[in-house]
Amino acid sequence: MPVPVQFLPSPLPREPLATAAEWLALARHRADQPNPNAMVVASVGSGGLPSARVVLCKEIVVDPGYVCFYTNYDSRKGQEIGAHPRVAIVMHWDHLYRQVRIEGQVVRAPAAESDAYFRTRPWQRRVGAWASAQSQPVDSRADLERAVVETAQRFGVPVPGPEDAAAPAGTGDNIPRPPHWGGYHVYADAVELWIEGESRIHDRARWVRTLRPGTEAGAAPVVLDDWRCTRLQP
Numbered sequence: 001m002p003v004p005v006q007f008l009p010s011p012l013p014r015e016p017l018a019t020a021a022e023w024l025a026l027a028r029h030r031a032d033q034p035n036p037n038a039m040v041v042a043s044v045g046s047g048g049l050p051s052a053r054v055v056l057c058k059e060i061v062v063d064p065g066y067v068c069f070y071t072n073y074d075s076r077k078g079q080e081i082g083a084h085p086r087v088a089i090v091m092h093w094d095h096l097y098r099q100v101r102i103e104g105q106v107v108r109a110p111a112a113e114s115d116a117y118f119r120t121r122p123w124q125r126r127v128g129a130w131a132s133a134q135s136q137p138v139d140s141r142a143d144l145e146r147a148v149v150e151t152a153q154r155f156g157v158p159v160p161g162p163e164d165a166a167a168p169a170g171t172g173d174n175i176p177r178p179p180h181w182g183g184y185h186v187y188a189d190a191v192e193l194w195i196e197g198e199s200r201i202h203d204r205a206r207w208v209r210t211l212r213p214g215t216e217a218g219a220a221p222v223v224l225d226d227w228r229c230t231r232l233q234p
């Protein structure tokens with residue numbers, strides 16, 4: 001299937017996240033990659049050093065303009081975000097010749113939203129969210145598997161195997177969201193859209209806007225102005 005657009009929309013859109021969301025939807029539809037919603041999230045570690053890993057984008061919410069992903073709040077990234085609530089994100093779809101870069105302020109998703117999403121997850125992953133102290137050392141694979149077995153026993157569910165293995169309806173419905181697991185909303189204050197061009201003459205534009213951090217702890221940032229756009233040399 002041909003890639004429909006080889007240049008950024010013209011004129012450039014007033015705001016960039018709808019285009020980013022369209023690209024994500026296109027990548028999902030084409031299914032060229034096993035995880036078209038994979039994205040690199042770079043946080044700021046101790047001493048100001050960068051640290052990056054891949055997570056899955058749950059969704060791009062165009063208004064008010066954030067990206068959502070789920071993880072363990074006690075993980076390395078969770079601790080780094082807690083100390084310095086800004087990240088840089090990169091999404092790349094090789095088959096679409098497109099890249100999206102997003103920078104922004106991070107807040108936790110509301111607990112009710114994380115609860116609702118946790119309930120939609122396969123029961124095996126709900127067990128995993130309790131069993132794994134993400135980013136902490138573990139002595140052996142056997143210790144990790146023991147933790148999974150103990151967690152399954154604690155909640156009275158089978159020991160997780162392949163996710164498509166049959167289990168009675170309602171299995172794991174009693175497993176609540178762990179307090180240390182949930183979503184983050186990355187409120188974008190900078191977005192760059194990039195499309196590969198011939199002879200490396202790529203098409204690039206960057207949008208910025210101003211966010212004021214929420215007044216109460218954990219509150220969403222306040223958008224202070226409209227997006228401003230600049231076309232960039234490749």
Ligand SMILES: Cc1cc2nc3c(=O)[nH]c(=O)nc-3n(C[C@H](O)[C@H](O)[C@H](O)COP(=O)(O)O)c2cc1C
Pocket residue numbers: 035038052053054055056057069070071072075076077078134135
């Ligand atoms: C394709 C892919 C998708 C992933 N999705 C997630 C995710 O959505 N959430 C998550 O916490 N980790 C995810 N991971 C694992 C992370 O890359 C990382 O190993 C983990 O979050 C621990 O990172 P940290 O120690 O920096 O906190 C994913 C890894 C890959 C390769």
